[in-house]
Amino acid sequence: MKQNKFYFVVGSQHLYGPETLQMVDADAKTMVDGFNADANIPCEIVFLPCVKTSSEIADVMNKANNDSACAGVICWMHTFSPSKMWIKGLSMLQKPYLHLNTQFNRDIPWSTIDMDFMNLNQSAHGDREHGYITARLNKARKVIAGHWENADFRKEIGVWMRAAVGYKESQSLRCLRISDNMRSVAVTDGDKVEAQYRLGWEIEHYGVGDIINYVEQVTEAEIDTQIEEYKKYYTFATDNMDAVRYQAREEIAVKRFMDERGFTAFHTNFEDLQGLRQLPGLASQDLMRLGYGFGAEGDWKVAAMTRILKAMTADLNGGTAFMEDYTYHFEPGNEMIMGAHMLEVCPTIAQTKPEIQVHPLGIGGREDPARLVFKAKPGAAIVVSLVDMGTHLRMIVNDIECVEQINDMPKLPVSGVLWKPMPNLKTSAEAWIYAGGAHHSVLSYDVTAEMMRDFAEMAGIEFVHINKDTKIADFRRELQYNAVIFGRG
Numbered sequence: 421m422k423q424n425k426f427y428f429v430v431g432s433q434h435l436y437g438p439e440t441l442q443m444v445d446a447d448a449k450t451m452v453d454g455f456n457a458d459a460n461i462p463c464e465i466v467f468l469p470c471v472k473t474s475s476e477i478a479d480v481m482n483k484a485n486n487d488s489a490c491a492g493v494i495c496w497m498h499t500f501s502p503s504k505m506w507i508k509g510l511s512m513l514q515k516p517y518l519h520l521n522t523q524f525n526r527d528i529p530w531s532t533i534d535m536d537f538m539n540l541n542q543s544a545h546g547d548r549e550h551g552y553i554t555a556r557l558n559k560a561r562k563v564i565a566g567h568w569e570n571a572d573f574r575k576e577i578g579v580w581m582r583a584a585v586g587y588k589e590s591q592s593l594r595c596l597r598i599s600d601n602m603r604s605v606a607v608t609d610g611d612k613v614e615a616q617y618r619l620g621w622e623i624e625h626y627g628v629g630d631i632i633n634y635v636e637q638v639t640e641a642e643i644d645t646q647i648e649e650y651k652k653y654y655t656f657a658t659d660n661m662d663a664v665r666y667q668a669r670e671e672i673a674v675k676r677f678m679d680e681r682g683f684t685a686f687h688t689n690f691e692d693l694q695g696l697r698q699l700p701g702l703a704s705q706d707l708m709r710l711g712y713g714f715g716a717e718g719d720w721k722v723a724a725m726t727r728i729l730k731a732m733t734a735d736l737n738g739g740t741a742f743m744e745d746y747t748y749h750f751e752p753g754n755e756m757i758m759g760a761h762m763l764e765v766c767p768t769i770a771q772t773k774p775e776i777q778v779h780p781l782g783i784g785g786r787e788d789p790a791r792l793v794f795k796a797k798p799g800a801a802i803v804v805s806l807v808d809m810g811t812h813l814r815m816i817v818n819d820i821e822c823v824e825q826i827n828d829m830p831k832l833p834v835s836g837v838l839w840k841p842m843p844n845l846k847t848s849a850e851a852w853i854y855a856g857g858a859h860h861s862v863l864s865y866d867v868t869a870e871m872m873r874d875f876a877e878m879a880g881i882e883f884v885h886i887n888k889d890t891k892i893a894d895f896r897r898e899l900q901y902n903a904v905i906f907g908r909g
């Protein structure tokens with residue numbers, strides 16, 4: 421996370437003379453040092469000398485574009501900075517853009533304030549001049565106002581930074597498709613050209629035979645090492661070590677196949693296993709623990725999104741998982757959704773140490789697969805779905821509260837999450853279905869809806885948020901308005 425850099429670009433002009441500009445730089449340096457020492461700021465902010473001309477601004481934006489470590493640009497107008505000089509640079513900028521509206525001093529120094537002070541501390545109107553040009557250029561951006569030493573202000577910067585790190589990850593993301601989409605399923609499919617254009621994803625298909633070649637080359641010694649790795653994280657609750665060792669073999673093969681080709685996300689398809697003896701269960705789960713994105717049934721969108729959400733919060737340990745709406749609990753006053761998948765739930769969301777178990781699987785027509793079984797932890801979280809509307813990509817986010825799982829389900833040997841969606845199950849489900857949200861999603865305890873809103877702004881895709889204040893009539897109207905904005909009027 422700390423390897424991601426953000427340029428801090430402070431706007432000014434030559435009107436005030438060199439002494440004022442020296443003060444601008446000194447104040448900006450103090451601010452950057454303060455940000456970098458704060459745990460709420462997850463990435464490094466790079467101090468740069470203040471910009472005074474159109475060519476200086478173009479140069480710094482060009483540098484940001486070409487610096488692969490730079491995940492975004494943060495601007496602030498310490499003094500007035502006539503914004504026509506920003507047109508060229510802002511038009512060139514291809515990285516996420518944050519406009520801070522702050523001020524070095526918190527309070528007006530009543531007894532000493534004079535015209536020199538006013539010349540130096542002008543963000544109250546300088547940032548408005550700047551806001552005009554970003555609005556005029558329709559620049560994708562985030563605006564955060566407040567004093568730079570305020571903790572909430574810094575937390576907001578941190579949220580935006582995480583979104584920008586996700587966007588940076590998105591731009592270099594490569595997703596491995598093992599086989600194609602599950603036959604006849606609509607929501608897991610979509611326009612891969614649009615996904616590459618908007619989100620940068622390279623989505624590449626390989627036949628199952630290509631993976632099987634790697635599976636066959638894995639050695640018994642490599643499997644022994646992988647089993648030792650499993651022992652660090654999981655409890656063995658099976659005697660069927662042959663099944664567990666086969667999952668280890670699949671994990672080593674898929675990981676090697678991905679690492680050799682730069683893939684960081686993948687999907688399987690239980691309809692197309694060919695010579696694979698088991699559907700990858702434990703293998704997929706452990707690869708998610710390592711940070712790879714995963715989707716089942718050919719769902720490349722959810723695989724890529726799982727990877728991106730994990731990248732946004734790589735320094736945190738709250739957990740992010742591929743998820744599926746499984747079953748409803750309609751008990752009056754205690755309505756909930758059980759989320760799970762037949763095998764592939766990420767162990768980073770487990771409350772207790774996951775158990776390796778082996779059970780039959782009713783679909784896929786192969787041997788009993790080993791899988792991790794656990795209950796997920798309680799806590800606030802979100803679920804995220806990305807769907808292809810034909811005209812554009814739509815992101816749907818629902819705030820949820822995961823609850824303690826007090827009941828055992830001895831005849832359902834899968835990992836599960838139990839949650840209460842906001843504002844309630846009825847409104848959440850209706851809104852999600854009106855929006856066309858998938859049954860597959862990414863569930864995260866670390867990522868927030870605001871992060872995903874910022875990410876969607878960066879990518880230029882539609883974003884809708886189902887939350888504690890959602891009303892169905894308003895939500896449907898929002899979808900109608902958005903349909904006009906995104907070309908489906």
Ligand code: MN
Nearest residue numbers: 716717744860
């Ligand atoms: Mn599924």
